[in-house]
Amino acid sequence: MAEVATRAIGAPVRRIEGRAKVTGAARYAVEHDPGEVAYGWIVQAQVARGKITDIDDAEARSQPGVLHVLWHGNAPRLEEVSDAELAVFQEPRVAYRGQIVAAVVADNPEAAREAARLVRVKVHEEPHDVGLRADHPHLYKPDKVNPSFPSDTDKGDVDAALARAEVTIDHTYSTPAYHNNAMEPHATLARWDGDRLTVYDSNQGAAAHRAPLAKAFGLEPEQVRVLAEHVGGGFGSKGTPRPQMIVAAMLARISGRAVKLPVTRQQMFAFTGYRTPTIQRMRLGATGDGRITAIEHRVFEQTSQIREFAEQAATPTRVMYATDNLRTSHRLVRLDVPTPSWMRAPGECPGMYALESAIDELALAVGIDPIELRIRNDADAEPDSGKPFSSRNLVACLREGADRFGWADRDPRQRQRDGRWFIGSGVAASTYPAYQRDAEATARVQPDGSFRVGIAAADIGTGARTALTQIAADTLGVPVERVRVDIGDSALPRAGVAGGSMGTSSWGAAVAKACEALLAEMERGGSEAHADTKAEIEAKKDLARHAFGAQFAEVRVDGETGEIRVSRLLGVFAAGRIVNPVTARSQFIGGMTMGMGMALFEESVMDRRYGDYLNHDLAQYHVPANADVADIEVAWIEEDDPELNRIGTKGIGEIGIVGTAAAIANAVHHATGLRFRALPIHLDGLVGAGT
Amino acid sequence: MVDPQRAAITLAINGAEQHLEVDTRATLLDVLRERLDLIGAKKGCDHGQCGSCTVLIDGRRAKSCLALAVALDGSSITTVEGLADGDELHPLQAAFIDHDAFQCGYCTPGQICSAIGMLEEARAEGAELTPEAIRERMSGNICRCGAYPNIVAAIAEVAE
Numbered sequence: 001m002a003e004v005a006t007r008a009i010g011a012p013v014r015r016i017e018g019r020a021k022v023t024g025a026a027r028y029a030v031e032h033d034p035g036e037v038a039y040g041w042i043v044q045a046q047v048a049r050g051k052i053t054d055i056d057d058a059e060a061r062s063q064p065g066v067l068h069v070l071w072h073g074n075a076p077r078l079e080e081v082s083d084a085e086l087a088v089f090q091e092p093r094v095a096y097r098g099q100i101v102a103a104v105v106a107d108n109p110e111a112a113r114e115a116a117r118l119v120r121v122k123v124h125e126e127p128h129d130v131g132l133r134a135d136h137p138h139l140y141k142p143d144k145v146n147p148s149f150p151s152d153t154d155k156g157d158v159d160a161a162l163a164r165a166e167v168t169i170d171h172t173y174s175t176p177a178y179h180n181n182a183m184e185p186h187a188t189l190a191r192w193d194g195d196r197l198t199v200y201d202s203n204q205g206a207a208a209h210r211a212p213l214a215k216a217f218g219l220e221p222e223q224v225r226v227l228a229e230h231v232g233g234g235f236g237s238k239g240t241p242r243p244q245m246i247v248a249a250m251l252a253r254i255s256g257r258a259v260k261l262p263v264t265r266q267q268m269f270a271f272t273g274y275r276t277p278t279i280q281r282m283r284l285g286a287t288g289d290g291r292i293t294a295i296e297h298r299v300f301e302q303t304s305q306i307r308e309f310a311e312q313a314a315t316p317t318r319v320m321y322a323t324d325n326l327r328t329s330h331r332l333v334r335l336d337v338p339t340p341s342w343m344r345a346p347g348e349c350p351g352m353y354a355l356e357s358a359i360d361e362l363a364l365a366v367g368i369d370p371i372e373l374r375i376r377n378d379a380d381a382e383p384d385s386g387k388p389f390s391s392r393n394l395v396a397c398l399r400e401g402a403d404r405f406g407w408a409d410r411d412p413r414q415r416q417r418d419g420r421w422f423i424g425s426g427v428a429a430s431t432y433p434a435y436q437r438d439a440e441a442t443a444r445v446q447p448d449g450s451f452r453v454g455i456a457a458a459d460i461g462t463g464a465r466t467a468l469t470q471i472a473a474d475t476l477g478v479p480v481e482r483v484r485v486d487i488g489d490s491a492l493p494r495a496g497v498a499g500g501s502m503g504t505s506s507w508g509a510a511v512a513k514a515c516e517a518l519l520a521e522m523e524r525g526g527s528e529a530h531a532d533t534k535a536e537i538e539a540k541k542d543l544a545r546h547a548f549g550a551q552f553a554e555v556r557v558d559g560e561t562g563e564i565r566v567s568r569l570l571g572v573f574a575a576g577r578i579v580n581p582v583t584a585r586s587q588f589i590g591g592m593t594m595g596m597g598m599a600l601f602e603e604s605v606m607d608r609r610y611g612d613y614l615n616h617d618l619a620q621y622h623v624p625a626n627a628d629v630a631d632i633e634v635a636w637i638e639e640d641d642p643e644l645n646r647i648g649t650k651g652i653g654e655i656g657i658v659g660t661a662a663a664i665a666n667a668v669h670h671a672t673g674l675r676f677r678a679l680p681i682h683l684d685g686l687v688g689a690g691t
Numbered sequence: 692m693v694d695p696q697r698a699a700i701t702l703a704i705n706g707a708e709q710h711l712e713v714d715t716r717a718t719l720l721d722v723l724r725e726r727l728d729l730i731g732a733k734k735g736c737d738h739g740q741c742g743s744c745t746v747l748i749d750g751r752r753a754k755s756c757l758a759l760a761v762a763l764d765g766s767s768i769t770t771v772e773g774l775a776d777g778d779e780l781h782p783l784q785a786a787f788i789d790h791d792a793f794q795c796g797y798c799t800p801g802q803i804c805s806a807i808g809m810l811e812e813a814r815a816e817g818a819e820l821t822p823e824a825i826r827e828r829m830s831g832n833i834c835r836c837g838a839y840p841n842i843v844a845a846i847a848e849v850a851e
């Protein structure tokens with residue numbers, strides 16, 4: 001494998017599409033102009049469980065400008081789809097409140113919206129159950145957890161080790177449902193030309209969206225084209241096709257027009273995915289000097305009636321700390337709720353909140369500094385599998401972070417005050433797997449000597465377009481200005497989704513390989529080359545590959561009102577090679593900011609009586625605002641790990657959110673002496689903490 | 692007969708006068724995006740809760756999803772498309788690029804328009820724009836990508 005010369009890689013290259021984004025020229029899904037267009041609007045179920053007995057669409061259809069009203073009684077039949085959320089209008093069953101039950105298409109958005117309000121859905125309502133409990137009678141063990149991990153693991157003898165342990169911790173932590181809430185709502189613009197379907201869709205992977213769409217309509221993949229040049233964020237929720245894409249294609253077919261179907265912010269709380277709430281019981285055993293002898297992590301989560309989604313929340317515990325006795329398990333219950341889905345660091349994010357809170361509690365119980373305790377229990381090999389790590393720099397991150405944060409000056413005593421404010425600081429570790437998936441790419445030299453690279457990658461705000469351009473430029477040995485990378489189009493060479501923090505590793509390797517092949521091809525007088533990384537990925541050694549990090553938080557808690565301010569956040573990460581320090585820093589900050597939201601503000605509240613996520617808009621679901629973010633510092637450890645991929649990257653999109661919530665909760669404990677084991681931390685638990 | 696659901700209005704948009712017949716239910720945001728192909732104003736919530744649709748109405752920042760077009764007859768509107776002078780970016784646009792003040796870019800036009808309005812408000816009040824003041828005054832514009840520190844840095848540079 002040729003050594004990639006580094007010039008652009010590692011340089012602070014500005015975002016390639018920056019100018020388009022600040023001038024308003026960048027077009028997102030339904031902002032494309034397909035000529036004559038019609039507008040769709042979705043109608044949702046108003047009960048959590050039941051069967052539709054009739055839909056009266058007469059009044060809706062009589063509105064001026066309305067073209068059609070679609071529902072299960074008149075919708076086209078779809079082929080079998082693997083994700084039941086996509087089987088829209090195929091049967092009268094309602095599996096959750098907010099599920100799509102009808103859709104209107106009209107000449108203009110005002111008419112579509114008005115008509116949707118006039119569709120009368122008659123439902124035979126059935127009693128529903130939307131409450132997750134750790135003692136729910138219908139809990140079951142899934143065959144695997146995402147993406148393909150065993151549900152349960154059991155090494156050594158946890159019970160015996162806990163019984164023998166000098167110190168034990170046994171606590172239950174919980175996290176609420178969280179909604180991704182990308183700034184651009186999910187949206188699709190669909191157009192048919194004969195039996196060919198084109199969709200502009202807001203998603204994390206054009207190629208990955210094409211196959212299910214083609215399948216649903218009984219088309220060959222070549223008959224379908226999915227475009228997603230600019231995407232207004234995703235955070236996991238646009239990693240799998242959402243039902244509006246199917247509805248848009250149906251409305252376009254039936255109306256003979258191009259159809260724009262934007263999902264509203266409120267609708268996003270029902271059918272575009274969210275993070276499952278979790279209940280997690282953590283048991284730790286340790287010696288008096290803080291050596292961990294046993295860990296048990298049991299997770300309870302929900303899924304829907306129509307699809308199993310098993311969040312892998314206990315998997316980071318299989319990676320983090322050395323112990324001979326380690327047991328993890330996941331139990332699910334099917335409720336009358338929307339199907340949970342991917343949200344930034346699925347598994348690691350809620351799982352590490354529980355583990356890193358418990359580790360903090362252990363540190364206090366044994367009277368050892370929480371950084372020292374983590375260093376003492378660092379693992380030389382992956383604790384559950386025994387596999388060697390390709391690289392593991394958790395300790396380096398903790399030490400570097402301690403230096404930068406001024407941890408040595410921290411007074412371990414709780415409830416330090418500055419007037420009415422309590423001040424405290426906390427630490428937590430981060431981890432996320434370093435995945436790589438096979439991909440293909442093409443590279444071509446143009447008559448003017450510039451280069452064009454193509455891959456069906458996605459840039460949802462990650463900076464992928466820029467990073468891939470840097471990788472291509474260095475491989476070709478030319479400045480970035482001479483290279484254009486086309487992405488976001490399923491007609492380009494196949495590539496996986498922007499997910500699992502593996503974009504740069506997966507796509508970058510294919511781009512580098514294609515550029516290398518092009519150089520060889522040009523020697524022979526050729527001008528185009530194609531590459532596929534499948535073989536090199538299959539040849540990779542069987543190692544544990546993970547990124548690690550350490551997060552530090554300083555909080556101020558108002559002793560009278562309970563208000564919490566995060567005055568400082570620091571994240572130090574060991575995530576392989578950093579391709580672009582500017583966009584990487586932004587992404588880490590973004591992850592940590594979302595982690596702050598998880599700790600303090602965000603929470604989707606289930607209304608048990610009506611079976612609905614109640615606070616379904618941005619006025620009630622609070623994501624961090626500018627004034628919430630005072631000071632976030634990011635740093636990274638240089639890592640040169642040859643066992644990852646040709647680029648040497650581990651991925652940075654998700655690890656930033658892992659550990660933030662625990663660091664903040666641990667800091668709140670240090671500040672106030674109060675331990676919060678349920679997120680988000682509500683002010684009512686802190687009011688009067690000063691007295 | 693006059694259609695009660697339609698009305699004729701005139702808007703000066705980015706300096707050009709536009710005579711429009713609009714649906715009386717249409718928001719300024721939808722008129723900009725769906726009628727005039729000015730897609731720089733974004734729709735993040737359609738309920739005045741996110742700021743991504745922020746434009747300048749008669750020089751003041753406003754959420755175009757909350758404004759009915761019919762009520763704005765005679766107003767002058769500036770959208771993100773109207774900020775650059777030919778190839779010359781507005782200083783805030785340039786500062787947003789330099790400070791990497793966005794990721795997905797969906798909140799960005801709203802942030803930039805909001806910042807322009809905010810700087811003018813602060814100037815009129817004679818208020819000092821510390822980073823904390825910028826954060827407070829820009830908190831009506833949500834950025835889910837979490838670009839806030841870079842947004843503040845970009846605005847602070849231009850405010851100087």
Ligand code: FES
Binds near residue numbers: 739744754
């Ligand atoms: S779209 Fe207007 S404030 Fe969100």
Ligand code: FES
Binds near residue numbers: 183792793796798
């Ligand atoms: S840049 Fe994505 S929401 Fe602000």
